[in-house]
Amino acid sequence: MTDVSSMDMHLLKKELAELEGKRGRGTELVSLYIPPDKNLDDVMSQMRDEYSQASNIKSKRTMKNVTSALETIMQRLKIIPNVGENGLILLVGTIPKGTQDKIEVHIITPPKLLSTYRYHCDSQFFLDPLRDMLAERGTFGLLVMDRREAALGVLKGKNVESLVKLTSNVPGKTHKGGQSQARYARLREIAAHEFFVRIARHCEKVFLNMTDLKGFIIGGPGPTKDFFVKEEYLHHELRKKLLDVLDVSYTNEFGLSELVDASANLFKGMDINREKALMQRFLSEVIKDKGLAGYGDSEVRGLIDMGAVETLLVSEAQESFRVRIRCQSCGSVEEKTVKDLSSFEEELSKKSCPGCGDKSLEIVEHKSSIEELAERVREKGGTVEVISTETEEGSQLMAFGGIAAILRFRPG
Numbered sequence: 001m002t003d004v005s006s007m008d009m010h011l012l013k014k015e016l017a018e019l020e021g022k023r024g025r026g027t028e029l030v031s032l033y034i035p036p037d038k039n040l041d042d043v044m045s046q047m048r049d050e051y052s053q054a055s056n057i058k059s060k061r062t063m064k065n066v067t068s069a070l071e072t073i074m075q076r077l078k079i080i081p082n083v084g085e086n087g088l089i090l091l092v093g094t095i096p097k098g099t100q101d102k103i104e105v106h107i108i109t110p111p112k113l114l115s116t117y118r119y120h121c122d123s124q125f126f127l128d129p130l131r132d133m134l135a136e137r138g139t140f141g142l143l144v145m146d147r148r149e150a151a152l153g154v155l156k157g158k159n160v161e162s163l164v165k166l167t168s169n170v171p172g173k174t175h176k177g178g179q180s181q182a183r184y185a186r187l188r189e190i191a192a193h194e195f196f197v198r199i200a201r202h203c204e205k206v207f208l209n210m211t212d213l214k215g216f217i218i219g220g221p222g223p224t225k226d227f228f229v230k231e232e233y234l235h236h237e238l239r240k241k242l243l244d245v246l247d248v249s250y251t252n253e254f255g256l257s258e259l260v261d262a263s264a265n266l267f268k269g270m271d272i273n274r275e276k277a278l279m280q281r282f283l284s285e286v287i288k289d290k291g292l293a294g295y296g297d298s299e300v301r302g303l304i305d306m307g308a309v310e311t312l313l314v315s316e317a318q319e320s321f322r323v324r325i326r327c328q329s330c331g332s333v334e335e336k337t338v339k340d341l342s343s344f345e346e347e348l349s350k351k352s353c354p355g356c357g358d359k360s361l362e363i364v365e366h367k368s369s370i371e372e373l374a375e376r377v378r379e380k381g382g383t384v385e386v387i388s389t390e391t392e393e394g395s396q397l398m399a400f401g402g403i404a405a406i407l408r409f410r411p412g
Contacts, residue, residue, distance in 0.1 A: 006274075007374055008111035009134065010316055014341075014368060016107065016130050021342035022095055022104070024123045028065040029093030031126035032073060033118040036087045040077060046119060047074050065094040066121065076107065087114030091125045091321070097349050097362065104219050122407055138214035140267075141207040141238070143199070144248055144255035145220045145228065147192050150199050152206055153256040153265075158275065158391045160260055162253040168195035200233040207238060216241045219248040219259040240354040278385055279314060279393040282406055292407040295400035304373070306381040308407045314370055315402035317389045322372070324365040329358040341366060373403075382408075 022029065034043060051070045057063035069092040076090060089108040094101045097376040106125075112133045120126035132286050140155040152164040170191040171184075207213055216238050228234070229245055243266055248258040260267070267273040285293035292310075294303045303309050321341050325348065326333045332355040338344040349359050388394050397404060 006386040012295050015120050019125050024093050026062040028062050030069040031120040032090040034088045038117050069093050083346050095255050097221040139212050141216040142256050143218045144251045146224045146251050149251045151252050160257050177186045196233045204235045215243040219246045266316050276394040277298040295404040300405045304376050309382045309405045310408045311406040312377045312384045313404045315387050315397045318370045321366050323363050324366045327353040328360040330356040
């Protein structure tokens with residue numbers, strides 16, 4: 001199975017956002033998820049059975065729409081030689097468009113493996129498997145600590161989230177008279193022990209029941225973190241998932257991010273690590289005299305045309321759609337660029353054709369602006385990375401206009 005690219009996941013995210021707005025008038029939207037090991041003859045057999053049962057639906061309109069969807073699916077299945085290495089998704093149904101209804105067909109080649117066969121009929125498309133594909137698999141527990149404070153957090157996908165902050169009652173190393181140095185040291189050790197026990201209990205409470213916890217990482221300045229691990233304060237199940245103990249400077253939310261950076265080798269292949277590496281490479285080229293970097297829509301498009309772009313970096317916030325609109329009455333065609341496809345579809349259903357005045361406008365074609373850029377880059381042998389808006393790297397890219405490029409060569 002090939003690696004899933006950021007472009008694949010971005011397109012899936014946009015497709016999902018579009019599909020979530022679809023609603024039928026009744027339980028007449030059909031969702032079919034076919035894993036690669038499913039026999040297509042068996043699928044066709046079930047579709048014929050469902051078609052026969054649909055004739056018993058009391059509502060004539062619902063019966064007509066369900067049978068139309070099933071007919072469309074069977075027609076498509078007849079011409080499909082195989083479902084591909086990850087499987088195939090067919091989402092078919094009649095969607096109200098103002099005063100008219102229109103059957104829509106969405107055929108999706110999933111970027112990740114479909115493991116379960118599913119047939120579903122409802123007033124909405126069944127989208128849970130697509131949502132699952134977008135969800136980052138696995139969570140990493142994070143703990144930064146010393147004797148004075150600690151912070152617990154998680155790394156989920158690209159996001160570092162601070163969950164718990166703790167402070168101790170451990171007194172400082174200096175003290176005013178009235179107590180012997182040995183007794184004062186014992187009090188400090190008792191307070192530290194109590195603090196470590198409290199940290200361990202919070203770790204149990206926060207992390208122990210996380211079913212998707214892939215690993216646990218501890219960091220902090222000095223030897224305290226090592227003592228905490230060596231003396232086995234941590235619950236034995238969490239000790240089994242301990243991946244590393246690392247030196248970091250801070251023991252607050254900044255320390256959690258520092259710990260993730262220090263653990264880069266553990267997260268190889270994860271989106272957060274890939275985005276950091278790409279943006280660091282881009283920024284290192286930007287500051288050079290005649291460095292191999294470009295940014296801004298106009299400059300980058302020109303560099304693409306010259307074949308100079310090795311890797312295109314584009315923020316998902318730059319997404320828009322080029323749509324072709326046709327009037328079903330007079331046949332006039334118009335093209336527009338829109339930001340939100342679902343909202344525009346809803347607006348279009350209420351508009352009249354500027355030519356004939358009929359309310360029969362429909363979108364006959366739409367294309368992602370990022371997809372259009374990606375095609376141009378790939379034609380020249382380059383690669384594309386879609387950068388999330390949820391990370392520090394995404395914010396950095398937006399400072400350069402949301403579009404940048406790492407170059408093969410600097411045009412003269």
